[in-house]
Amino acid sequence: MFQRYTCIEEGVEMGKSQVKNNIRKLRFNHDEMTQEQLAKKVGVTRQTIIAMESEKYAPSLELAFRIARIFGVPLEEVFYYTPEDE
Amino acid sequence: MSYQEKNITVSLFSHLLIGVYYLANLLPMIQSSELVAGRLYALWSIVIAVNIVVNIIASILTNILLTIVEAIRSRKYEDPQFIEDERDKLIGLKGIRSTYFTFSIGVLLSVFAFIYGQPPLMMISLIVLFSILAEIIGDVSKIYLYRRGG
Numbered sequence: 001m002f003q004r005y006t007c008i009e010e011g012v013e014m015g016k017s018q019v020k021n022n023i024r025k026l027r028f029n030h031d032e033m034t035q036e037q038l039a040k041k042v043g044v045t046r047q048t049i050i051a052m053e054s055e056k057y058a059p060s061l062e063l064a065f066r067i068a069r070i071f072g073v074p075l076e077e078v079f080y081y082t083p084e085d086e
Numbered sequence: 087m088s089y090q091e092k093n094i095t096v097s098l099f100s101h102l103l104i105g106v107y108y109l110a111n112l113l114p115m116i117q118s119s120e121l122v123a124g125r126l127y128a129l130w131s132i133v134i135a136v137n138i139v140v141n142i143i144a145s146i147l148t149n150i151l152l153t154i155v156e157a158i159r160s161r162k163y164e165d166p167q168f169i170e171d172e173r174d175k176l177i178g179l180k181g182i183r184s185t186y187f188t189f190s191i192g193v194l195l196s197v198f199a200f201i202y203g204q205p206p207l208m209m210i211s212l213i214v215l216f217s218i219l220a221e222i223i224g225d226v227s228k229i230y231l232y233r234r235g236g
Contacts, residue, residue, distance in 0.1 A: 044171035047088045047232075051173065056235045060172050 019058035021079045023049070026071045042066045089152060090174050091232045094181075096148045098225035100140045105218045108133050112211055121207045130214050137218070177231045185224030192216020 027033040035049045042063060051057035059067070068075045087095075111129050115121055170178075196212035 043169065045088055045090075045169060045174070048171050048173045051235045057173055063172060 017055045017058040018082055018084060019079055020055060020082055021052060023067065023078065024053050026073070026078060030071060038067070038070065041070050088232070090170070090177075091229065092152060093145060093148050094225050094228050094232070096144045097141065098222065098229065100144050101137075101218060101221045101225060104133060104137055104140065105215075105222060107136075108215065108218060112215070116208075121205060121211070123207060126207055126211060130210070133214060133218070137221070173235065177228055177235070180231055181224045181228035184227040185220045188223045189216055189220035192220060 023038070027035070027038060035046050035053070039046045039049045043066070044063065048057065048059075052059055064075060064079050068078045071078060108129070115125065193213055193216065196209045196216065199212060200206060200209040
């Protein structure tokens with residue numbers, strides 16, 4: 001009767017995020033790019049890259065696109081969503 | 087610890103000092119039941135003015151000190167890049183939400199104190215006290231969010 005809705009605020013999750021990513025792997029594959037270098041390229045602080053890599057922070061859609069663009073891959077190769085029940 | 091975290095820590099300590107100064111002056115007045123309007127007006131003015139000035143000066147001093155420390159550490163001068171990204175803005179907004187929430191509860195409690203027979207001077211003293219407390223809680227919540235999400 002009642003449909004269950006899950007609300008995901010963009011760029012809000014601060015616990016373990018359900019939005020996972022391959023940033024660490026992609027950095028390694030791109031001449032072992034450092035977190036600092038990636039942070040400068042996408043215009044955020046190194047702490048934000050650390051938070052994203054440890055999946056404590058899910059970025060906004062705009063930042064996600066900027067990161068994917070830096071690595072030259074589609075968005076879904078960088079970020080993927082894992083529902084809680086999986 | 088990022089630049090923002092250092093800045094918030096400085097802000098927290100300055101708010102704690104202001105809070106201690108305010109309580110150290112207010113509590114003796116309450117204990118002796120001598121809420122003199124003139125002395126209280128002076129105390130409120132000092133606390134509010136110092137709060138504003140300290141917020142500005144602490145921010146500028148933190149910027150200068152961090153630039154010097156960074157230049158000494160890296161042994162070269164670079165234009166400091168204290169960028170504020172989306173995560174910083176988000177944490178800032180959450181901190182402000184905690185501040186306003188605490189302050190709202192404080193104002194409500196102060197009004198209740200007035201309704202239940204406390205003098206108006208006590209009500210305003212409590213509102214000033216809760217404004218300092220709200221700033222402290224806002225800073226603590228920001229530091230907590232930085233630790234949790236970083």
